[in-house]
Amino acid sequence: xxxxxxxxxxxxxxxxxxxxxxxxxxxxxxxxxxxxxxxxxxxxxxxxxxxxxxxxxxxxxxxxxxxxxxxxxxxxxxxxxxxxxxxxxxxxxxxxxxxxxxxxxxxxxxxxxxxxxxxxxxxxxxxxxxxxxxxxxxxxxxxxxxxxxxxxxxxxxxxxxxxxxxxxxxxxxxxxxxxxxxxxxxxxxxxxxxxxxxxxxxxxxxxxxxxxxxxxxxxxxxxxxxxxxxxxxxxxxxxxxxxxxxxxxxxxxxxxxxxxxxxxxxxxxxxxxxxxxxxxxxxxxxxxxxxxxxxxxxxxxxxxxxxxxxxxxxxxxxxxxxxxxxxxxxxxxxxxxxxxxxxxxxxxxxxxxxxxxxxxxxxxxxxxxxxxxxxxxxxxxxxxxxxxxxxxxxxxxxxxxxxxxxxxxxxxxxxxxxxxxxxxxxxxxxxxxxxxxxxxxxxxxxxxxxxxxxx
Amino acid sequence: xxxxxxxxxxxxxxxxxxxxxxxxxxxxxxxxxxxxxxxxxxxxxxxxxxxxxxxxxxxxxxxxxxxxxxxxxxxxxxxxxxxxxxxxxxxxxxxxxxxxxxxxxxxxxxxxxxxxxxxxxxxxxxxxxxxxxxxxxxxxxxxxxxxxxxxxxxxxxxxxxxxxxxxxxxxxxxxxxxxxxxxxxxxxxxxxxxxxxxxxxxxxxxxxxxxxxxxxxxxxxxxxxxxxxxxxxxxxxxxxxxxxxxxxxxxxxxxxxxxxxxxxxxxxxxxxxxxxxxxxxxxxxxxxxxxxxxxxxxxxxxxxxxxxxxxxxxxxxxxxxxxxxxxxxxxxxxxxxxxxxxxxxxxxxxxxxxxxxxxxxxxxxxxxxxxxxxxxxxxxxxxxxxxxxxxxxxxxxxxxxxxxxxxxxxxxxxxxxxxxxxxxxxxxxxxxxxxxxxxxxxxxxxxxxxxxxxxxxxxxxxxxxxxxxxxxxxxxxxxxxxxxxxxx
Numbered sequence: 036x037x038x039x040x041x042x043x044x045x046x047x048x049x050x051x052x053x054x055x056x057x058x059x060x061x062x063x064x065x066x067x068x069x070x071x072x073x074x075x076x077x078x079x080x081x082x083x084x085x086x087x088x089x090x091x092x093x094x095x096x097x098x099x100x101x102x103x104x105x106x107x108x109x110x111x112x113x114x115x116x117x118x119x120x121x122x123x124x125x126x127x128x129x130x131x132x133x134x135x136x137x138x139x140x141x142x143x144x145x146x147x148x149x150x151x152x153x154x155x156x157x158x159x160x161x162x163x164x165x166x167x168x169x170x171x172x173x174x175x176x177x178x179x180x181x182x183x184x185x186x187x188x189x190x191x192x193x194x195x196x197x198x199x200x201x202x203x204x205x206x207x208x209x210x211x212x213x214x215x216x217x218x219x220x221x222x223x224x225x226x227x228x229x230x231x232x233x234x235x236x237x238x239x240x241x242x243x244x245x246x247x248x249x250x251x252x253x254x255x256x257x258x259x260x261x262x263x264x265x266x267x268x269x270x271x272x273x274x275x276x277x278x279x280x281x282x283x284x285x286x287x288x289x290x291x292x293x294x295x296x297x298x299x300x301x302x303x304x305x306x307x308x309x310x311x312x313x314x315x316x317x318x319x320x321x322x323x324x325x326x327x328x329x330x331x332x333x334x335x336x337x338x339x340x341x342x343x344x345x346x347x348x349x350x351x352x353x354x355x356x357x358x359x360x361x362x363x364x365x366x367x368x369x370x371x372x373x374x375x376x377x378x379x380x381x382x383x384x385x386x387x388x389x390x391x392x393x394x395x396x397x398x399x400x401x402x403x404x405x406x407x408x409x410x411x412x413x414x415x416x417x418x419x420x421x422x423x424x425x426x427x428x429x430x431x432x433x434x435x436x437x438x439x440x441x442x443x444x445x446x447x448x449x450x451x452x453x454x455x456x457x458x459x460x461x462x463x464x465x466x467x468x469x470x471x472x473x474x475x476x477x478x479x480x481x482x483x484x485x486x487x488x489x490x
Numbered sequence: 491x492x493x494x495x496x497x498x499x500x501x502x503x504x505x506x507x508x509x510x511x512x513x514x515x516x517x518x519x520x521x522x523x524x525x526x527x528x529x530x531x532x533x534x535x536x537x538x539x540x541x542x543x544x545x546x547x548x549x550x551x552x553x554x555x556x557x558x559x560x561x562x563x564x565x566x567x568x569x570x571x572x573x574x575x576x577x578x579x580x581x582x583x584x585x586x587x588x589x590x591x592x593x594x595x596x597x598x599x600x601x602x603x604x605x606x607x608x609x610x611x612x613x614x615x616x617x618x619x620x621x622x623x624x625x626x627x628x629x630x631x632x633x634x635x636x637x638x639x640x641x642x643x644x645x646x647x648x649x650x651x652x653x654x655x656x657x658x659x660x661x662x663x664x665x666x667x668x669x670x671x672x673x674x675x676x677x678x679x680x681x682x683x684x685x686x687x688x689x690x691x692x693x694x695x696x697x698x699x700x701x702x703x704x705x706x707x708x709x710x711x712x713x714x715x716x717x718x719x720x721x722x723x724x725x726x727x728x729x730x731x732x733x734x735x736x737x738x739x740x741x742x743x744x745x746x747x748x749x750x751x752x753x754x755x756x757x758x759x760x761x762x763x764x765x766x767x768x769x770x771x772x773x774x775x776x777x778x779x780x781x782x783x784x785x786x787x788x789x790x791x792x793x794x795x796x797x798x799x800x801x802x803x804x805x806x807x808x809x810x811x812x813x814x815x816x817x818x819x820x821x822x823x824x825x826x827x828x829x830x831x832x833x834x835x836x837x838x839x840x841x842x843x844x845x846x847x848x849x850x851x852x853x854x855x856x857x858x859x860x861x862x863x864x865x866x867x868x869x870x871x872x873x874x875x876x877x878x879x880x881x882x883x884x885x886x887x888x889x890x891x892x893x894x895x896x897x898x899x900x901x902x903x904x905x906x907x908x909x910x911x912x913x914x915x916x917x918x919x920x921x922x923x924x925x926x927x928x929x930x931x932x933x934x935x936x937x938x939x940x941x942x943x944x945x946x947x948x949x950x951x952x953x954x955x956x957x958x959x960x961x962x963x964x965x966x967x968x969x970x971x972x973x974x975x976x977x978x
Contacts, residue, residue, distance in 0.1 A: 268497075269498060270491070318529075325527075327517045327524075328516055328520070329532060348531075348538075348566070362532065381517040381518055388509050392503060395499060396499065399498065399499040399502075402495045411491050415498065419498060422505075422506075433509060433515075435508055435512050
């Protein structure tokens, strides 16, 4: 069977999840959701099919499972969001249109993604500017600088910035990996690279620390720095670099974390969310754990659990549910994993984690099959940053690490997250198509690929 | 570069395994502890969303209902008690802030519709919302009303009783069904939902929240002689006509014991002794039986442990011989002669004495007391029904009949002469525990059952205090009226 036929077949479970999920929610909440809302499911599946046909034409050799797995995540996310609020599900399905457009544009215009290497400093600058944007526009959410308001849309630039920074790192390391790995000295059993090459490493560390200082978000900096270490390790094969990197990251994070109230509070809450003097915001983590406790092995069932505070318990506020009046804060964004656990149980939650593990497997497989250093590093970096993002938010919700406000990729409600991850997926599929293409099949001449850049 | 890539993947898998571990910790292993945390309002809110079942008396009077309040499509249900203070005890209350007590607590699983995992999965598949079962109690609202009013008026009109409490318990001997459980003073459970009221009731020195029939222990006085007589006859050591001295001032455990009013008798039999409540006779019986035998029979009657009633443990107290808060056992130094006449450090709950009467009435078999007549699920199916259950074989049928005869003589010619239950023969025993001899403060009791030949109802009536009065004249009339109202 050809790759694309396998992909089409793998979309069947996606259709089943969406259909069954919407039907279940519709039956349970029949007096609350409109009949029209069932169309959102069809709307979403139509978009999946369109993306598949596009891939069939443009990237016939790309990995057949990456797209269906991501679509499966999106399907779970859409069902859960539909359960939270049917109007939000419409918005989410609509965001997929925008995501799909950018997905297609990325594939069309980056036929040869090696062109990215030429613009790496420009891309890096763009990435850092994106990261700094919320700080520049002074727009803190829960004490962290994570989003920019563009008109009515809250845009989270960190989502796009992660791609920019991975592209830069992959390209930089692909060029300098020989220097970094060979010209090294040994000191106390550790391999220390020459200072000249060590410099950029320190720069990235400094950038991660600055992120902590400016955007005040431990999770995001952990995600970026973790992806960087993964790339550094893959590029040089030297575990000692990772060790040094981790040590200086945690030393720096500790030093900065203890002096920045917001980060310090998150840390305190993580240590003991039920402490008598737990900082304000501990309630969020408490509610997350209480919601998961209600899940048990099989969950309470879609739409069956307590989310919207009933009658007299509902607070008086202007914002509509779920921004206000939900017992679990931010059930559609930061804490969507807790909703999954509560309604689908430990099995549902593990299923979701399994999908991420499978996506990581396909991503790293793409990296292994990729023909050249830049492709390998880019695929590794994109996959690592994607997996780490899932780890950082699920870890925060389940109290593995301090809670930070990043989205659960493809599942959380939110435009920038969906759009950015669609672009990330497009890049992975581009690398995969190149890696799996039989040598006899030339790459179609692309209008953008005029420069004919060397790999 | 491929080996490091695979290692990075392995690391990602380790991180994900950590997520699985922590998720299972919260969702399964630590779930119960999290649900029990005081910060967790989920169980409470969820419970309020379930329409709680109603509570009805056996004669069809609505005692408790749940009414939807606020929230449109997501209302919460709030408890209403149409009978006000009549059933404050023993039904209790169920509110978000005040909590849940008494029958509302002991029958909570039925009222809240808690089901086993399997049934709730089927309900989920059928998309039936969780709903509580409606329950019918064995309590009779008319008799409860009569008992409460009689108690209140007796307390108001008897010297020395005012400001103190009283208790009436009526049990159907053949089934253990509790028909009346009145505790005075009472409280209106509807008020408990008002801020501050519960605190006020808790501070009230008259203790209106205490369910006296099951929770408070009192000196039983001469009503205890029924237990002693039953033990004496059933052990085979005594017959109704066994002769002993009824002289006042006999030494019991080295201390002279007086008969009530200093009355003195010659050689008398047990029938006469019970009819006229002769202390010295029964004290000698107690001494002859010994602590072991007395405690053996008291245990069979239900002493030394909480009543086997479907009621919260923290609302029941065991009857027995107390040293402070400690229950003594047969091996301890006890003046058993005085225990046999309801003195020493013997303390009993009113329900225990009602169980004593009910046991004699039911041919010597004690049935487990119960409040639950039946429960119907929201579809009208009966999911639970009173199934009489024997608690213990206390004495033989012969002994029970002999004691019944003697108790009948009490109401015909003894300390309770002059009381009537609709003109039919009935059995009874008075009790007048002296709790403050100097000031003449007594604790009047009456236990009994009717009709004597085919008992339908057994009662125990107790007033906490009165001045210079006797059980027969204060507690007796309440008991006979309650019995009369409950006889078909």
